[in-house]
Amino acid sequence: MIQLSKLRKEFGDLIAVNDLDLMIPQGEIYGLIGPNGAGKTTSIRMTCGLLAPTQGCVRVNDVDVLGEPERAQQYIGYLSDFFSVYEDLKVWEYLDYFARAYKMSQPEIAQRIEEVIAQVGLEVKRDTLIHGLSRGMKQRLGIARAIIHQPKVLLLDEPASGLDPKARLELRELLRSMRDQGATILISSHILTELEGFCTSIGIMEKGRLVRTGRIEEVTAEETPTRIVRLRWVGDSAESVRRILAERLELSNISLDGNGGSFHFVGSDDLLAQVLATLVSANVRVTSFGEIKQTVEDLYMKLSQHEVM
């Protein structure tokens, strides 16, 4: 669980994060999105104790990060966007170093290293010097480092930069499996497709403030009460379709073209099912009928004012 209360950070006379309140329950994958300069990285750095807030409080797993940094660190795994690794160590030595640094017990270190190496797919590179690894492999090693001590909270700042598409998919799977094991994940990114179908909640940050936060379905429902439905059919039923749709008050913006079209709909799923049933009963041979889901990108474009100073 991550809890940020009235978190504020000033750099000189600039406010980077402005009284941020955020609560991420256990098991959530929370996507923090926003333009460059919105305060995402500063927020994450304060959450993992790298930066002392000007004021406010950060609690991770009910431990005050500022008050008990050492205790808090055992629950936190952190990965930043641009990072480096110790090139003169072997892969296993690098992970062993961090396992020791997180004060894991000696007997569990060896087993955990093998587990983590397997999780990030670096088995064949176990005894290779890091110097000889590719950029993507180093990124995987960074992820392995972040999870070596089985943290309850993962803070990832642009974690997928440098990963190839396959590795990105693997990263998603890895994070999902960590969530299933009860980990809470805060992930920041400005590549919105990275977060699609993966985050359970999102927060949109601008000018140091959270302009919107919540579970994706809730935010979507709040922001887009009007749902867009697309349909297709076969045969010469365009006029029937237009007539049926036009008769229904809950529909608007009806746009038909040949054997397909779309309309805006406000109402419950039951009402939507009735629309489909009416079309079918009027002998319209419907081949597809479905709602166009709002992507995170659509939401962001809708909610964000794209303001930086």
Next chain:
Amino acid sequence: MLLFWSNPEFVRHRRAELRRGRAFTVAAVVLVLCVLIGLAAWASAANELEMAQIRSARFGRPTQAQLFEMQQRLPSEALQLFYRSLMYTQAGILAFWSLFSCAQAVSGERERKTWDFQRTTRLRPADLMLGKLLGEPVLAYFIVLCCLPIAAISGLAAKIGLLHVLSAYLLIVSSALFIGLAGLWLSSLFESRSRGVGLIGTAGLFAFLALSFNFRVSELPGLAGFSPLAGLPQLVEPSGSATALPTLFGAQIPWLLMSLLLYMAFGAWIALMLGRNLKKDYEEMRPLSRWQAVGCAAFLNFLLYALFHPHPWSPPDSHSFTTFIVIMNGLIILAVGVATLAPHERLRIWWCKRGAHEATLLSEDGPPWPWLVLSAVVAYALLIWGLFAWRRVLGFETSSLSGGAIQMAAVLIFVTRDVLFLQWCRLTRLRAPLIKGALYLCLYYIASLVFTFVFSVRSEWDGRIVYSLLTPAGALDGRSYGVHFPVGVFGGMSLQLIVVGVLVTLIIRRLKRPPLTAAVVGD
């Protein structure tokens, strides 16, 4: 298992730098070098004997009996030379390597972007400090370890004595640890942008430690103990060195003890600074807390009186001693000021709290100047004590106390001005504000010097007036006694008080400016 052996940071360095192949190669190279040094030592001793034989053949001196004795002593002489060479080589390697590797330890990690990951581990600052201190120069320690049996055997064979051999190693290792700690501290003060300045500082520190050997002929001979070169000759030569011993409160103590005392005392302060700051963000680093800074000023003053050793044939009088102490305190108070500069955001918070009567002038995040005043008061109190303690040598004159008070006030005002200027620089958007501020101050003092020379051309009096107005030198030139200082000195103090007032106003104006409610940094 020793504490450091399982330290993760030490283990990392050991693994990276002492892989089997490299360790064998280094050991082999060390062995070869030892053999070469041994051959050179033998050749040198044999050459000396040969020269003596030639002189004996030509001039009859030394006599045959003396020559025979020299021949008998040849192996022992060669062994002594070999031992000395090995010990000095090890001391040099360890000191140089420790300083330059530790001086890049933290700044290097910051530059490579690996530092944040160390900071987010559960390693305490003490763990990081120990690991880096012994880990960064691990190869140099390995070289010394390879040399140790050879040096120890040759030392014992040369009849140096086990205690002397052990003491020499104690001095070499303790000096390397202290130098490494100082390097580590320097390294923590610099980030990638100012790493060049850090390296210059490292070179300066190395030069100071090497040249501090020359303090042994000053009135603070104990400071020579910073250099291992002060104590090592005594320990590596069988008859000991003829260098005069340092004093502590007038009592002579061995150089080894003096060096260990200095290393431990200053090492403890450096360790305290590192412990406070090593895991903090660069912008939030403050070497010491306010009270610790005052304590450090008191410690340094105390050390001055403890190490003071007047020349027996020309001891200073109480006036010149007072002036010397005040000058030293100028530097000490400046250091306190720099150590107590408040970061912008902390000062702003203090300002807001002060408005709500939740903070005072002496709060930890407040302005530095009250602490400078406090340090000066402590220094002056210790001056009274010091003059009293050394009254038999210096003579206790009340005019020294009154003159010292005015000198201390002058120094305090000028230093406060400089520190407030640096604080103001820190509130601006200057990049590397402290370095730039210090450079501006250097420019100011150079300009003051030029003005003084220009006005001195007209008359010496005019020159004195100018430097009294612009610098604290007027109060410290040793020409005034008691309270009878030239008007220029009081004029200078008044003028600088006005400048201090202006700087305080500028700082308050900066603090009153509302912050911009937008972010452009951090991502």
